[in-house]
Amino acid sequence: MKPFVINSHGRLVFPFNFLPTLDFSVMESLEQLDAVIERDFEAKAPTGTDILERVESGGYETRYDLLRDVALNLFWVNRYAFTMYEKRPTRWRDVPRGREDVFLPAVTPWEDGERKVAAVRDAYDRLEPAFGPDAEDRIFDVLFDVFANRRHHATELPAIKPTVSEILNERGALTFCLPGHDPDYPTYAYEQIRDASEDVAELEALRRMAMVLHNQYPWDRSQTRLEDVGALGDDDFVVLFSPRDRQVLDFIERVRDGGEARPRTARTPEAHKPVKPYPPVMVSRQFKVMPRLEALSAVKGEVVCTNDDVIRNSAYNWSSMSADDIARKTGIQSRYYTQRGLEQISLEAAEAALEGAGREPEEIGSVIFCTCTSTTLIPSVASWLSGQLGIQQTHGSFDVIAACAGFPYGLAEATRLLQEVERPVLVVFAEKFSDKIGTVRTSRMIFGDGAAAVVIGP
Template identity: 65%
Template structure:
């Protein structure tokens, strides 16, 4: 997984969007690879014949449309070279003849090539610039030079290339031949590709892709020709293909051996309802120790990623979309990312929450860490943060993985633990998605980074609970359980979101929540639902949540959102929104707040709580830095070992 970077212009760049590094350790068969290639390279790309047909029918209305089709066509033509092989021009006499890890391209001549090239060149001159004539010409010059020097069909290219021995068995087989090769021919460096910049976001994405494609042909393209194996002279150069890494080579060997994919469990034939309704937890009725909310602290990602940043990083697998269309579709204008580690922003939030509550670490009875993006397994993040805070012992420090329902899950778990420890519990909610998204557009548009932490303590005898009702759910139809997946082998182990399935589970849970709140008694004799002052939902997708909430009977005026500037921060989204609701003056007094949440794993839940703006701690400008890696991993000294085992 490649995290975002800042280029020389200070702009965000997502290398995963244009560097096609597939994880072949999770691609099991040729059919699996074919599905990935079809989705990421073929689905959006026109063939040369389709470009010709569109040109001759007058189908191009702008230069940008033609530029995009050219870029996608050439990317599709390099679908296996970009993902599996390095191209190495090699003198024919020096090409190994018997190795199984050196390959040549078996090619078919490009039909109607001259006609296609002439048509594209002609229509380019006829079309008006879309936004920026100079920028569009720069990119066209690169792409058209590749296009007009094509020699072969892209349709007949296959993933598994013939070895030299295999292609030589038939002397009439065609491969790419170069009369000479300059090994010092310049190519675009990684830094140059990162630093590509255009004023128009859509043009920057295409220009960057053009540079990637230009690097696929580091030779004199005008001199290249197709030649039969029999025609090759010892001093001719051929383009040798070498697997990019050992995982690609192992995949090739598996594919050649036709190793079957691993079997997986079949989904159940039907979904069964619970034998009895799972009722919400009315805290005052279920527990003796009443929870009190003492503080809320947040850490927001320090890097702002705007919709324009997303578009200037558009991947070759994306359908056309503008920054304004992202805003319309999701309600998001920008999202926050962080360069810090997930556990580090969680530690910062925890430190600030303790300060806000006026609590010392030794007072804390348990630490809970709610997240679905942690890559730390041992020790758990909660245990690691406990150690970083200097806590010698807790009743429990552990992680909860409940994705976007992390807030109700964490709050309810803290209420339960309070009954046992009868001392403050620290609950942390944190996510870092920015380095786990890859080139998946839905995830990149929506997901973000951030953290929050709350201190919850036992209330004094006779004081009402701040958490009035809590409810959590999980499971459902397999399609909903798997509506958000990470890691997902089908998408190079990156996070993926299946929108219709997410919408289905949100609709199911929100109607259930409304029914439960409508049946619970409120403080004044009516339904609890009518006593709600404010709804702070999980910030999933503003447009979707507003539509579903309206269908369930919740008017938009009752809902608070901060997703416009924060994005979807999963488990941390509700506490971050509560913080901003106080900052924005929406919560200006103690209020009864309903916090519905839903997400990956078909999890869901809500709390109804009394939320006092006085518990919100100010954003900290001073970072709490953890120990260094060297300190954390330092080996114990001889004296340490002797002391540990003394006596």
């Protein structure tokens, strides 16, 4: 579950859009991880060389365009650190040499690093601000400090880092080295990132990205150098990589041990047409008991998510867009979210429908619940609703999982049930997408939360 939060300014925030996480419990192989990383980090992020070429060709129109590319580049540079590891500066003499769950990255120097850094600095000074110079300067200061002190090449980074014992056996292997480390080096607390606020939606998203990237390097970055592991002194500090959780460590161990992934279907079977086409269902001709809409109710979320809110929460893997772009592409200006549970808004819709129809619980012959976002399998939500409404027994209370087709499927099934029970059927439709969309941009632009219910009587 990935719920939204309301920050101290009363604004919607989607924490998972700027704090990348992956579920390694479903990650079966290194190839699968590579595909996810390519989709979420590499597809939209420019390399340092890409940025340099765009600067030199005059491809940036505003400072914001440059800042955004630098931020996406740095998220890509940290793609495995974000999703798999925590960085822990440790004095070399205190580093355990034999543990299998402590890793020390081997890196190569950044090609043309000084040239790329100088190009970004010069380009920023030349370009005009897109929204506001003060806010853009604040963001640039944080981002550029990270970018300018980057030391390593990032095009080819292994997901699984060598253990300390392994890197000690690699002649000439380079790793990050610090002359010292302040454990109280200032970083941004989660609350500070959540409550970051800018007047311009695009800059608020970029500011959060900058703060998160700053936290990836909780030390004096200007003092970082690449050092041959064999030349490290006892009082030098190195940056150990520790798995973020047990699931990540299990994945690493499974890959290193050569464990096989669960078998998957090798191919999609050929689709076969039905023996004959399905004719339309002619209700007035084929059914004896005619359905009648007795009541319709709707419950919407209490939190409005505007297009500006979506842009304020632009994720590290989104293409650049504006609130106006969303409106132009979808016709949507806002969508409603709720902090209530899916079952709660469903119950509210069901109660309103029964009241509107003037029906008592004992009159209902069946309850159908249609959704694709329920997290409850047993008991069915329809059974739970029946109990909450005081319905002791029905001909059937069951869930239908049909996504967008839930409404017609539910009505069709209610019409068929009427032939058997000859009593009203309560059909409830509800979805709660706000805590399940994650960083999927197209879904975030469109879907919201809400419930509706109808009473179909004979």
